[in-house]
Amino acid sequence: MADYQENLDHDTVTLFLDNNEEVICDVIAIFPARDSEYIALQPQGDENAQVYLYRFTETDDESSPQLDNIEEDEEFEEVSEAFYEYMDENDYEDLDEVFPEEP
Secondary structure (H helix, E strand, O other): EEEEEEEOOOOOOEEEEEOOOOOEEEEHHHHHHEEEEEEEEEEEOOOOOOEEEEEEEEEOOOOOOOOOOOOOOOHHHHHHHHHHHHHHOOOOOOHHHHHOOOO
């Protein structure tokens, strides 16, 4: 699981990865899939960077929701498809740049 800090004023999340790397990400979307909510994040300043997908859970403390890794391949594939559909439905113009299809 990645730890994070959310900057609500700027729609960013700071991820603290398992290797202690700190990555500031833009929140691309919070979207539903598989009876849960998920969040899509992309590192700032790198339009070609991969999109990070996490399970997103609101907590009692609204300022600090929980992000959980998606461990199962099946869940990840379903969430990826849901993200792609969500972005397509919301007319995101550069969808292929943000979330390129696998070769």
